[in-house]
Amino acid sequence: MTKQLTSKKDATRLHSAVRAGDFELVLEIINGLEDGELKDLLSKRNQSGETALYVAAECGHADLVKEIMKHCDIVLAGLKARNGYDAFHIAAKQGDLEVLKILMKANLELSMTFDSYNTTALQTAASQGHTEVVKFLLEKGSNVAAIARNNGKTALHSAARNGHLEIVKSLLAKEPGIATRIDKKGQTALHMAVKGHNVEVADVLLKSDPSLINMVDAKGNTALHIGSQKGRLQIVEKLLNDSGLNKLVINKSRETALDAAEKNKLSDIACILKEHGVQSAKSIKPHPANSARELKQTVSDIKNGVHYQLEHTRKTGKRVQGIAKRLNKMHVESLNNAINSSTVVAILIASVAFAAIFNVPGQYVDSPSDISPGVSPGQARIAAKLPFMIFVVFDSIALFISLAVVVVQTSVVVIQRKAKKQMMAVINKLMWLACVLISVAFLALSYVVVGKDERWLANLITGIGTVIMVSTLGTLCYWVIVNRIEASKLRSIRRSSMTSGSWSLPTPYTSDTEILNNEHKKLYAV
Structure with a gap:
C-alpha cells in the first residue's frame, strides 16, 4: 500500500527523497556521509516526528526500507513519530506485509513495540482487518496475542468489534484462552462482537467457549443485553437459539434484555425476546447466577464498612485523646489553685490563732497593785476558767497545724x-x-465574753456554728466517699476488661473515654 505523497515541514533532503521513492538519490545521500553523520541524519525527524525509515515504511517503499535498515540499529528503528507509531507499527497499520518482513528480518524485537496506549502492531493490524499481516505476526510472535492495551482490550476484542472473521479465527487458534479475557469494562470479545454486525464472529466465539454467552460485564450486561441495546437482530436471534443461554439475567440497572430493548424502543427485538421467553425484571426475581457477584459485592461492602469503622474509631480516639489532654490540664490547674488556696487559708488561720492568744478578753495581770494571791504577772485574768483552757489548747493546735x-x-x-x-x-x-x-476555740472563748447572765447567747452561737461546720464537713466527707467509690468501680471495670477475652478498644482509648464519661462531675472533694 502506497501512501499519498505530501510535503512535511522540517523535512531533510533524505526525507524528501524517501517520500518521493527516489532510490538513486537516497543511495547517493547515504553513501556520501560518514557513519556518524549518517546516523545523525537517519535520526532526524520532521515536524510530525517522522524519521526517514518511518516515511519509507509509511509510503510502502520496501526497497528503501531494506537499504535504510542496513544502517539502523534497534534504537533508530524504534523511534516513534508524534502519533506514537514507529516504522514497524505504521507498516502494520498500512497492511504492508513486505515491509514488515524486511523489518522483522532485520530485528525480531520490533514486533513487540507499542504506542502510547500500549497498542501493539498486531492489535493495530487486527483492528484494520489485515489478515495476512496478523497471521505473519502470530507466526513470529509467541505470546503477542495475549498483550492488552491500557483499556484491557486485546487484539481479539478489536477484531471481534470490527467483524474480521478470519483474524478472529487465527487469534483463537493461536491463543484459545484469550476468548475469556475481559477489558477494564469487564467485557469479553463476545460483548464486542455483538456490538458489530458479523453473526459468524459471534458464532465462532461461542464455539470456542460456550460459557461466554452468560458472562457479564462490569454493569452486569450479558452479550444478549448488549445485542438488544444495539439493535443487532440477527445476533440476538443467534444468541437466543443457544441452549446454554440464561434468559433471565438482570443487570445492575435492574434490567433484563427485554427491558433494554423496550427502553431503546426496539420493538422488533422485543417481540423476538418475548417469543423466546425472555421476561422483564419486574416479573422475575434476580437469577441465582448473580449470587457469586452479589456475595462478592456483599463482602466488599462489609470490608469497606469495617475500614470506615476503624478509620472512624481512630479519628474518634484522636479527638478523645485531645479532649483528655485538655481535661488533664484543667485538672492540674485546679489542683494548683486548690494548693495555693490552702496555703493562703493556712497562713490566715495561723495569723488569727497567733493573734488571738495574745488578745484575750480581760487582758493580763500587769500592775503589781492588782496582783492577787496565786497570780503571776502577765497571766491572763481568765486563765483559771475552763473555757479559756479549751481555747488555749485548741487555738495552739490549730496554729501549729x-x-x-x-x-x-x-x-x-x-x-x-x-x-x-x-x-x-x-x-x-x-x-x-x-x-x-x-471554731471550737472561738466558741469556748465566747462563753467568757458574754458572761454568766448572757450564756444563752453563747449557746446560740455554739448551735449555729456547730450546724454550719457539721453540715459543711459532712457534705465534704460525702463527696470524698462518693469519689472513692466511683474510682474503685472504674478500677474494677478496667481490671475485668483487661482480663476478659472479649475484644475491646485499645487501652488508651478506653481510659480517655472513661475520663470523658466522668466529665459531668463538675467538682469533687479530695
Whole structure:
C-alpha cells in the first residue's frame, strides 16, 4: 500500500527523497556521509516526528526500507513519530506485509513495540482487518496475542468489534484462552462482537467457549443485553437459539434484555425476546447466577464498612485523646489553685490563732497593785476558767497545724498529678481539722465574753456554728466517699476488661473515654 505523497515541514533532503521513492538519490545521500553523520541524519525527524525509515515504511517503499535498515540499529528503528507509531507499527497499520518482513528480518524485537496506549502492531493490524499481516505476526510472535492495551482490550476484542472473521479465527487458534479475557469494562470479545454486525464472529466465539454467552460485564450486561441495546437482530436471534443461554439475567440497572430493548424502543427485538421467553425484571426475581457477584459485592461492602469503622474509631480516639489532654490540664490547674488556696487559708488561720492568744478578753495581770494571791504577772485574768483552757489548747493546735501546712506547701515540689492529688488530700484533711479547732476555740472563748447572765447567747452561737461546720464537713466527707467509690468501680471495670477475652478498644482509648464519661462531675472533694 502506497501512501499519498505530501510535503512535511522540517523535512531533510533524505526525507524528501524517501517520500518521493527516489532510490538513486537516497543511495547517493547515504553513501556520501560518514557513519556518524549518517546516523545523525537517519535520526532526524520532521515536524510530525517522522524519521526517514518511518516515511519509507509509511509510503510502502520496501526497497528503501531494506537499504535504510542496513544502517539502523534497534534504537533508530524504534523511534516513534508524534502519533506514537514507529516504522514497524505504521507498516502494520498500512497492511504492508513486505515491509514488515524486511523489518522483522532485520530485528525480531520490533514486533513487540507499542504506542502510547500500549497498542501493539498486531492489535493495530487486527483492528484494520489485515489478515495476512496478523497471521505473519502470530507466526513470529509467541505470546503477542495475549498483550492488552491500557483499556484491557486485546487484539481479539478489536477484531471481534470490527467483524474480521478470519483474524478472529487465527487469534483463537493461536491463543484459545484469550476468548475469556475481559477489558477494564469487564467485557469479553463476545460483548464486542455483538456490538458489530458479523453473526459468524459471534458464532465462532461461542464455539470456542460456550460459557461466554452468560458472562457479564462490569454493569452486569450479558452479550444478549448488549445485542438488544444495539439493535443487532440477527445476533440476538443467534444468541437466543443457544441452549446454554440464561434468559433471565438482570443487570445492575435492574434490567433484563427485554427491558433494554423496550427502553431503546426496539420493538422488533422485543417481540423476538418475548417469543423466546425472555421476561422483564419486574416479573422475575434476580437469577441465582448473580449470587457469586452479589456475595462478592456483599463482602466488599462489609470490608469497606469495617475500614470506615476503624478509620472512624481512630479519628474518634484522636479527638478523645485531645479532649483528655485538655481535661488533664484543667485538672492540674485546679489542683494548683486548690494548693495555693490552702496555703493562703493556712497562713490566715495561723495569723488569727497567733493573734488571738495574745488578745484575750480581760487582758493580763500587769500592775503589781492588782496582783492577787496565786497570780503571776502577765497571766491572763481568765486563765483559771475552763473555757479559756479549751481555747488555749485548741487555738495552739490549730496554729501549729497551719504552720505545718505552710512549711510543707512552701518546701515540697510535686510534679506528678497523682502524687499532687494525694498530698492535696492530706493537706485538706489537716485544714479541716484546723478549721474545727479554731471554731471550737472561738466558741469556748465566747462563753467568757458574754458572761454568766448572757450564756444563752453563747449557746446560740455554739448551735449555729456547730450546724454550719457539721453540715459543711459532712457534705465534704460525702463527696470524698462518693469519689472513692466511683474510682474503685472504674478500677474494677478496667481490671475485668483487661482480663476478659472479649475484644475491646485499645487501652488508651478506653481510659480517655472513661475520663470523658466522668466529665459531668463538675467538682469533687479530695
